[in-house]
Amino acid sequence: MESTDSALDALNTATTAFDRVAKAKSETLMKELAGIVASIQTVAREAKVVSFNAQVMAARAGQHGREFAVVANVLSGITNEIDGLSLQAVSLAGRSRNAA
Numbered sequence: 001m002e003s004t005d006s007a008l009d010a011l012n013t014a015t016t017a018f019d020r021v022a023k024a025k026s027e028t029l030m031k032e033l034a035g036i037v038a039s040i041q042t043v044a045r046e047a048k049v050v051s052f053n054a055q056v057m058a059a060r061a062g063q064h065g066r067e068f069a070v071v072a073n074v075l076s077g078i079t080n081e082i083d084g085l086s087l088q089a090v091s092l093a094g095r096s097r098n099a100a
Contacts, residue, residue: 037089044082051075
């Protein structure tokens with residue numbers, strides 16, 4: 001009986017240590033993910049500014065800027081997709097954190 005108690009105590013200690021290591025690793029990964037998402041969002045904001053400026057320049061160019069306007073609109077669509085993907089990543093990270 002005494003040896004069984006010792007074995008159970010050792011197992012509980014090992015399980016607790018494993019849980020702590022897993023939680024620390026998960027928190028580190030979430031911080032890294034948050035940093036990556038923040039960087040992606042920064043790039044998306046910069047691309048939006050570029051897209052807006054390109055649309056303004058295309059409008060000023062009138063008929064001669066039509067092709068440029070198409071490119072600017074495509075870039076705008078891409079930045080909207082990036083925003084959506086960033087929000088999905090943040091949501092996934094939140095669900096993962098809550099599940100842990």
